[in-house]
Amino acid sequence: MSVDTLREAFHINRVTPDKIQDFLTAQTYRPEITKAKEKIKTHPWVFLQSVCKRPIRQGKSPSYAENAGLLCIKPKNTNEMIVSLEELSYIQPGSKDEVAGQRLQKGDIVITRSGSGTIGRASIFLSDEEVYTNDHLFIVRADAADSHYTCAFLNTYWGQRLLEAGISGSTGQLNLSNEHIKGVTLYTPAELAQKYIGDKIRQAERLRAWGNTLNISIAAHFSGLVENPLSPRVSWVAKKEDLNPYRINPKQYDPVVLDLIQRATADGTRLEPLSSLVGVRQIAGGATPKGAQYFDRGILFARVQNVKPLRLDLSDAVYIDQLADEELARSRCAADDIIFTITGYPGTASLVTEEDLPVNINQHSVRFNIKDGIESGYVCAALNSKFLKYQVDRLAIGGTRDALDYPSVGRLLIPRYEAEVEKTIGDQARYVNAAVKLSQRLTNVAKLLVEALIEGQLTEAELIAAEQALHAGNDQLDRRVLNRLRTDRVDGQGPALFSDLDELYRLLALAEVD
Numbered sequence: 001m002s003v004d005t006l007r008e009a010f011h012i013n014r015v016t017p018d019k020i021q022d023f024l025t026a027q028t029y030r031p032e033i034t035k036a037k038e039k040i041k042t043h044p045w046v047f048l049q050s051v052c053k054r055p056i057r058q059g060k061s062p063s064y065a066e067n068a069g070l071l072c073i074k075p076k077n078t079n080e081m082i083v084s085l086e087e088l089s090y091i092q093p094g095s096k097d098e099v100a101g102q103r104l105q106k107g108d109i110v111i112t113r114s115g116s117g118t119i120g121r122a123s124i125f126l127s128d129e130e131v132y133t134n135d136h137l138f139i140v141r142a143d144a145a146d147s148h149y150t151c152a153f154l155n156t157y158w159g160q161r162l163l164e165a166g167i168s169g170s171t172g173q174l175n176l177s178n179e180h181i182k183g184v185t186l187y188t189p190a191e192l193a194q195k196y197i198g199d200k201i202r203q204a205e206r207l208r209a210w211g212n213t214l215n216i217s218i219a220a221h222f223s224g225l226v227e228n229p230l231s232p233r234v235s236w237v238a239k240k241e242d243l244n245p246y247r248i249n250p251k252q253y254d255p256v257v258l259d260l261i262q263r264a265t266a267d268g269t270r271l272e273p274l275s276s277l278v279g280v281r282q283i284a285g286g287a288t289p290k291g292a293q294y295f296d297r298g299i300l301f302a303r304v305q306n307v308k309p310l311r312l313d314l315s316d317a318v319y320i321d322q323l324a325d326e327e328l329a330r331s332r333c334a335a336d337d338i339i340f341t342i343t344g345y346p347g348t349a350s351l352v353t354e355e356d357l358p359v360n361i362n363q364h365s366v367r368f369n370i371k372d373g374i375e376s377g378y379v380c381a382a383l384n385s386k387f388l389k390y391q392v393d394r395l396a397i398g399g400t401r402d403a404l405d406y407p408s409v410g411r412l413l414i415p416r417y418e419a420e421v422e423k424t425i426g427d428q429a430r431y432v433n434a435a436v437k438l439s440q441r442l443t444n445v446a447k448l449l450v451e452a453l454i455e456g457q458l459t460e461a462e463l464i465a466a467e468q469a470l471h472a473g474n475d476q477l478d479r480r481v482l483n484r485l486r487t488d489r490v491d492g493q494g495p496a497l498f499s500d501l502d503e504l505y506r507l508l509a510l511a512e513v514d
Contacts, residue, residue, distance in 0.1 A: 002112070003120030003164040004174060028165050036161035039454065040185045049182035051145040056182050058113055059102035061135040065090040070099070071131045075112040078123040078137070081155055081443040082205055083110060091132055102132045102139070107147040109140040109154070111163070113176040120163040120176060122154035126205045138181055145188060148198030152446035153187055158454055189453055193460045196467035197449045203508055204442035210511035211435035214428045215309075221425055222385035225264050225415060229390075230256045246407070249397060257394040260387065261413060269417075275410030277379060281369040283406050285342070286331030286361035300359040302333075304348075307341050307365060309384045311433040312350045315440065320360065331360040337367045338380050342404040347392035349383035351376060351433055355499060366409055375419075377426030377433075382414050435511065438504055441497055445485060448497075452490040475505065 049056055062072060069090035077084045091099060104110070104125045112121045114136050122140075124147060125131070133139060142150045153159045166180025188194070238253035264271060275283070298319035306317050320328075333339065337352040343364040352359065352367075361367055370376040382388060391412050396402035416422070452458040458481070466477035479501055486492035498504055 002115075002117050003160040004116060004167060027167065030164075033161045033165045036158045037165070037185060040158060040162070040187050043454065044188045045185045046145075046188055047182065048140065048150075048184040048186045051142045051150070051186065051188075052140060053143045054139075054141045056138055056140050057101075057178060058138050059133045059135050060099060062099050062102070062132070063092040063095045065092045069093050070096060071129060072134055073104075073110070073125075073131055073137070074134050075115060075118045075121070075136050078110060078112055078118075078121045080440070081123055081151060081201065081446070082208065082439075083123045083125045083127075085127060085129070085131070088131070089134075099132050102134075104131050104133060104139065105141065107142075109142065109147060109151045111138040111140060111154070111176070111181060112136060113138050113178075113181075114174060116174050119167060119174050120160065122151055122159070122163070124148060124151040124201065138176070138178065140181070145186065146191070146194040146198040148201040148446070149194035149450070150186065152197055152201060152443075153450050154184075155443075155447050156451045156454070158187070158451070159184075187450070187454060189460050190464060192467045193453070193463040196463045196470075197446050199467075199470075200442045200446040200449070204439040204446075206511045207435040207439040207442070207507060210507075211432045211439070214432050214435070218381050218425055218428050218432075219385065221421075222382065222387050222415070225269065225385070225387040226260060226390065230259050232256060247395075251394050251396070254394050257390045260390055264387070264415065269415050271413040272416055273410060274379075274383075274412045274414055277370055277374055277414060278410070279369040279371040281334065281337060281367070283366050283368045283409055284330050285363050285366045285406065287328050288362045300356075302339065302359050302361050302365070304341050304344050304362075304364045307339050307348050307350045308436075309348055310351060310380055310429050311436055312339065312352060312356050312359065313436075313440075314356060314359065317359075328360060331362070331367075333357070333359050333361060333367050334369065336376050337369050338376060338383070339365050339367050340383060340409060341365050342406075342409060344401055344403075346396055346402055346404045347383075347389055349380045351380040351429065353433060355437070366406065375422045375426035377429035378422040379414060379426075381425050381429040383412070387415065388412060431507070431510070434503070435507060438498075438507060444487075445482070445497065448485055448490060449481075457490045 064072070067090065069092055071085075072089040072091045073083060073085075074089055076087065104127075106126060106128055108125045110123055110125060110133060112118045140150070141147075154163065162184045163176065163181075166177045166184075167174050168177065169175050233255060236250070236253065236255050242253055242258065244252065261271065298321045300314055300317050301320045302312055302314060302317050306313055333352045333356070335352060335354045335357060339350045339352060339361055341348045341364060370379050392404065393402075395408040395411065396404055449458065449463065453460065453463070462477075462481065466481050469475070469477045482498055482501060482504075483496075484490050485497040487494035487497055
């Protein structure tokens, strides 16, 4: 989340001359910001630059390349506390010397320095790959503090307010001052307390990396179905025996897709239409509540952007009121349902779990369950494969944006294998689902723990004791801390952050082995 979300809130504030800094804008001295500074200075603290041997600075604007070159992250890769390496950009290889200072090291923190809605986001880079930044990111290389802890602090309410104080410019043209970032007051608890908090982000990365490994394994299983496709063609003639009165549009007879299907069958792969695998909860679409009114609480309402491969990401889902939910019963999902997008970006499938419920979908997705005896996790994995992406593109219709109708969803051909193979892939899909969600929760844990220390809900001694016990192989104190966490805060009013700690420890152990 960017730090400028509260920037335009109405406020009245008076500050004494000794508190006036370089910025003379009223937003810099909102009461929440001045109180945050005062709060942090009641604890041990240092300036952020003082824990960095290298000066905090932004990069230069690089010369971008189209499809290959030096890997580069932009603000779009900082949506979460851990830098995402999806949808990377490329820098011209010839400019490597010019951007040498922008190469990231594992453990570097990047902070977005500009842009309304993106400014002030702090993410940690946890890869060994050679990756560079562009001019819209600061690099913070914390040497004298736990970098993972430092990133967690910058993502707390207090850290965000301290970053917000350095914003200047008008709406849409916001910028963070380099000198201000250097002078951010960093709360510095004891080293072992920092490590305990930082380890939660390290655990999150372990789970995320494991999930990526499993995704690669799942994709590899289906990769043989799309090897050496025919070259794309702009025109073709459909064979008479292939004609289908239901569809007369050219894409229906795309020779590239038809060839992949024919080769799969010839190689002995059994292909079954999805409709033959669907259980009692038939393929049905959702609906947008009347008036499309969304609220801060109520029944979760998943839109297309919440449907990710294999899992629902409800972190930015909206809510509908209970009355609307009762009126739209067809859009309500159940555990083990598959949600499949059909409009806008058709072809992404998520597996619904108990912890996602209650959740509804809108008209841009369908939901269905799978017959008993068939692994729904496997079917969800198959729906996200490249083999199915080819089919979705073939069956999608529309002008400005592609869409699938319900019968076309049912016609998608699912490759079938031995039950043991499908169970293995289904288990992997469920592990990916759980690993990513737990990873997101663990980064939230780190943030909540820092806030609890600042607000006096936890003591450094408690975290140090938990860290020492973990080092000795005893997780009881760690469990005690985690059991106090709610989605809103330590000892808060929200639901428990972890419904099953045994599952968390089990998956962390599996991820460590792999």
